Amino acid sequence: GKQNCFCLSLILSLLSLAGVCVDLILFPLDTVKTRLQSPQGFRKAGGFRGIYAGVPSTAIGSFPNAAAFFITYENVKSVLHHGSASYLTPATHMVAASLGEVVACLIRVPSEVIKQRAQVSPSSSTLRILSHTLYHEGIQGLYRGYKSTVLREIPFSLVQFPLWESLKDLWSWKQGHVVDSWQSAVCGAFAGGFAAAVTTPLDVAKTRIMLAKAGSSNASGNVLAALGGIWRTQGLSGLFAGVVPRMAAISLGGFIFLGTYEKTRQLLL
Structure with a gap:
């Protein structure tokens, strides 16, 4: 009852804190990825300058x-x-993860839109980009790319979470006892990296939609149309733009995050 509830909220706080740390540590990789995926290309989007924009x-x-x-x-x-x-x-893990993403994206998308726009124009402040977006596009400007984010996150979760759980089960079975939290972290890194690679085209489409000029075709948020456009103009390399920093960031993130998740669960539940 009460104690379990307290434990869960403690776990959630620790996890969310781990999430913040992961996001901040790996931010430069994310900036490089966004610039590689941007329509204007890496150099024009800022190259290695202002990596924390x-x-x-x-x-x-x-x-x-x-x-x-x-x-x-x-x-x-x-x-x-x-x-x-x-x-x-x-x-059940898949359904739970998918619903988790749909809810989390209500918070993630506005912060992601502002973040990506700041990453490709490092000379503007975050606040200026926020007010510019609100002034020109209203609240719906902040939710530009909600659909594409959910469409990226759900396949990602459907690959990452079940893969993570099965890798842990396999390892536990092989060694005859439940995995340690470091082993869980290794499984998390593998699951994350694999899921990240497979879903990169969806990530590129999402970036293009979020960065598109208001009124342009990509601004409508149609994922298939965005993918088609990238395929026609840049081919396969365009669809997998930024795959290396994306895999690196998500593998490291999965290692830290899912390892922490397992550790706190073992300690508290």
């Missing part, structure tokens, strides 16, 4: 975003686990 937006959005995801994930999981057969476990 847009960081205030991430700093503010990161904690509530991670908390929203895990609160939804844990709650949905416990509701669905109630009375469902064990072979349905991967499916």
